[in-house]
Amino acid sequence: xxxxxxIYGLSGCWGEQIxxxxxxxQLLDIVGAVDIVDFLGGSSVNDTESRLLISFVEGSVANxxxxxxxxxxxxxxxxxxxxxxCACFGGISAMDPPKSRPEAIRxxxxxxxxxxxxxxxxxxxxxxxxxxxxxxxxxxxxxxxxVRAVSALLNGDVPLMPTYPVCLECKMKEQECLLVVRGLPxxxxxxxxxxxxxxxxxxxxxxxxxxxxxxxxxDSIEKIFQxxxxxxxxxxxxxxxxxxxxxxxxxxxx
Amino acid sequence: xxxxxxxxxxxxxxGHGGITVVLDGNEISKVDFDVFEGIRLFEGLVRxxxxxxxxxxxxxxxxxxxxxxxxxxxxxxxxxxxxTVTPQTRRLRDLAYQGANIESHALHVFVLALPxxxxxxxxxxxAGVVPDAVKMALRLKKLGNTIQEIVGGRAIHPINYVIGxxxxxxxxxxxxxxxxxxxxxxxxxxRALEVLRTVPVPDFVNEPIRCAAVxxxxxxxxxxxxxxxxxxxxxKRIPVGDYRTFTNEHLVSYxxxxxxxxxxxxxxxxxxxxxxxxxxxISGLARQVMDEFLKFPCANIVMNNIAQVVEMVYSVxxxxxxxxxxxxxxxxxxxxxxxxxxxxxxxxxxxxPRGTLFYSYEIDSKGLIASADVxxxxxxxxxxxxxxxxxxxxxxxxxxxxxxxxxxRLAIVARAYDPCISCSVHVMRV
Numbered sequence: 130x131x132x133x134x135x136i137y138g139l140s141g142c143w144g145e146q147i148x149x150x151x152x153x154x155q156l157l158d159i160v161g162a163v164d165i166v167d168f169l170g171g172s173s174v175n176d177t178e179s180r181l182l183i184s185f186v187e188g189s190v191a192n193x194x195x196x197x198x199x200x201x202x203x204x205x206x207x208x209x210x211x212x213x214x215c216a217c218f219g220g221i222s223a224m225d226p227p228k229s230r231p232e233a234i235r236x237x238x239x240x241x242x243x244x245x246x247x248x249x250x251x252x253x254x255x256x257x258x259x260x261x262x263x264x265x266x267x268x269x270x271x272x273x274x275x276v277r278a279v280s281a282l283l284n285g286d287v288p289l290m291p292t293y294p295v296c297l298e299c300k301m302k303e304q305e306c307l308l309v310v311r312g313l314p315x316x317x318x319x320x321x322x323x324x325x326x327x328x329x330x331x332x333x334x335x336x337x338x339x340x341x342x343x344x345x346x347x348d349s350i351e352k353i354f355q356x357x358x359x360x361x362x363x364x365x366x367x368x369x370x371x372x373x374x375x376x377x378x379x380x381x382x383x
Numbered sequence: 384x385x386x387x388x389x390x391x392x393x394x395x396x397x398g399h400g401g402i403t404v405v406l407d408g409n410e411i412s413k414v415d416f417d418v419f420e421g422i423r424l425f426e427g428l429v430r431x432x433x434x435x436x437x438x439x440x441x442x443x444x445x446x447x448x449x450x451x452x453x454x455x456x457x458x459x460x461x462x463x464x465x466x467t468v469t470p471q472t473r474r475l476r477d478l479a480y481q482g483a484n485i486e487s488h489a490l491h492v493f494v495l496a497l498p499x500x501x502x503x504x505x506x507x508x509x510a511g512v513v514p515d516a517v518k519m520a521l522r523l524k525k526l527g528n529t530i531q532e533i534v535g536g537r538a539i540h541p542i543n544y545v546i547g548x549x550x551x552x553x554x555x556x557x558x559x560x561x562x563x564x565x566x567x568x569x570x571x572x573x574r575a576l577e578v579l580r581t582v583p584v585p586d587f588v589n590e591p592i593r594c595a596a597v598x599x600x601x602x603x604x605x606x607x608x609x610x611x612x613x614x615x616x617x618x619k620r621i622p623v624g625d626y627r628t629f630t631n632e633h634l635v636s637y638x639x640x641x642x643x644x645x646x647x648x649x650x651x652x653x654x655x656x657x658x659x660x661x662x663x664x665i666s667g668l669a670r671q672v673m674d675e676f677l678k679f680p681c682a683n684i685v686m687n688n689i690a691q692v693v694e695m696v697y698s699v700x701x702x703x704x705x706x707x708x709x710x711x712x713x714x715x716x717x718x719x720x721x722x723x724x725x726x727x728x729x730x731x732x733x734x735x736p737r738g739t740l741f742y743s744y745e746i747d748s749k750g751l752i753a754s755a756d757v758x759x760x761x762x763x764x765x766x767x768x769x770x771x772x773x774x775x776x777x778x779x780x781x782x783x784x785x786x787x788x789x790x791x792r793l794a795i796v797a798r799a800y801d802p803c804i805s806c807s808v809h810v811m812r813v
Binding site for chain 2: 138142144146147151154157170172173174175232233238327328330333336338367
């Protein structure tokens with residue numbers, strides 16, 4: 130029997146589910162190798178009970194309904210994979226509002242606020258609630274990393290994810306340094322690699338969408354920002370767009 | 384005695400939503416399109432961000448329309464700053480829109496909606512019966528993604544769009560590499576039509592649709608400065624800058640998304656409205672397909688799926704045309720048009736696969752976002768979808784259909800809008 134897998138989206142933009150569907154060249158092979166038994170986005174008949182080998186979960190947890198869903202998925206899965214930066218780090222919906230959260234909600238939904246029983250919590254990463262066996266970051270995740278992960282997990286292996294920064298990939302491609310040479314506010318030195326330094330290849334400074342690299346040397350990059358006459362707080366602000374909850378934890382630890 | 388028909392969790396759509404119908408005997412007392420996707424508050428998040436950063440943030444409102452969000456955001460910023468892009472930039476953006484249209488429509492029609500029309504629960508089971516059709520759909524989807532990736536740098540959440548132009552203009556080789564793929568795409572479109580001719584389109588609902596779309600300017604079908612709405616056979620024009628008088632957003636208690644009404648009544652945006660208003664502008668194979676499959680005005684919402692196929696063919700043909708035009712005009716690298724930061728405001732509307740997308744910004748003297756407003760197609764369509772769902776129930780009851788049949792029909796009608804529910808909850812106003 131083919132191994133069973135499930136694909137789930139919590140609050141987010143559906144980027145990872147679309148990215149999975151964007152593996153056009155591999156999709157039929159994947160469907161041949163596994164049984165996708167639970168996937169609301171793709172099927173109107175779903176098996177919501179049986180044991181899963183792997184569940185892929187995108188999006189952040191924003192309310193009790195989503196937390197319950199996540200726990201239920203965790204309970205029935207041998208392996209749970211967080212896909213995309215919202216699932217891995219809280220993502221863009223968890224970035225800091227300029228004012229307090231209640232004020233931000235009022236700004237959108239008027240002074241009477243949102244209706245009746247709306248369940249509006251802050252957005253959190255999956256790992257705040259359940260054990261995550263593998264995290265594939267990115268906004269969106271790279272389809273190549275997804276295909277590699279599926280193939281490794283099906284063969285009893287766990288894929289090796291990059292632990293080095295985008296900066297390294299950029300150097301390997303011999304691209305001109307946007308930060309040092311052109312003085313652009315690039316987050317490449319402190320952002321997890323795996324994208325092949327995509328943005329710098331288009332003359333666009335890295336925006337940190339894959340989240341912070343472990344033990345990022347923030348002091349050093351702040352110094353470079355200062356030398357380049359860029360506001361030094363900008364680097365932390367940039368990283369907080371995609372990974373604010375994770376950075377808060379690191380800061381509390383440190 | 385009251386009873387309820389519910390679609391608890393709509394499947395094969397992007398995002399989380401459901402439908403609740405309350406009946407008192409054969410009287411309909413309530414039809415709600417519930418959106419229970421978690422609120423993401425983009426609205427509260429972009430204020431104080433730089434005009435350079437805001438587009439990348441807003442792209443994340445929606446994956447599948449991320450090129451549309453990016454370009455619409457930039458056009459609003461450019462309108463505010465007084466930046467006029469070059470004809471080449473405009474054509475490249477137009478090209479990306481064709482890619483988005485091909486990808487999104489191929490996905491919706493063949494992967495999400497076709498299973499309904501052929502009596503299957505998913506494309507996976509469909510692939511067992513008509514594998515060639517599914518492979519053809521995946522090839523078209525891939526073509527759309529390849530076009531978007533070459534222009535925008537990434538298929539989802541593009542990176543290459545900047546105020547005034549591009550981070551790096553795609554090379555001539557990259558552009559020309561698309562041509563043979565697009566020609567193959569045209570052959571796949573012809574295969575898609577063969578499939579379509581064998582599929583009966585349900586017509587269980589007959590309810591007039593009030594159509595609205597951006598009035599196309601010059602060749603670009605998806606860009607313009609005026610909104611048009613067809614009202615009792617008459618066209619009304621509203622400048623895009625006055626979009627708030629058009630969308631009139633309001634809150635409803637059961638939904639995380641706001642609803643829109645124009646002059647007190649609902650309207651629809653998307654493929655069917657675009658073709659209803661502007662279909663006479665298209666030619667080629669797309670025109671033949673439109674003439675074969677669609678009659679206007681069309682009161683069967685399920686035909687929106689067919690309108691998407693017509694547009695998909697249009698986009699494949701137009702993409703080829705755009706590349707030829709750019710090459711004839713002397714294609715090459717360009718720097719983004721420079722701009723000076725000053726306090727200003729501006730709006731823009733473009734046609735993304737699901738309909739009209741509005742963006743509006745106020746910018747302060749330091750180049751920071753003072754306020755932002757985004758109105759997505761699905762949010763505008765929710766009121767109209769409720770009207771159509773109500774008609775579906777009414778006509779189903781009139782014809783003696785069972786509750787479970789009505790429930791299936793409700794899902795088909797909701798899906799015909801190709802709703803992007805994740806988008807709809809990110810309506811912003813700060």
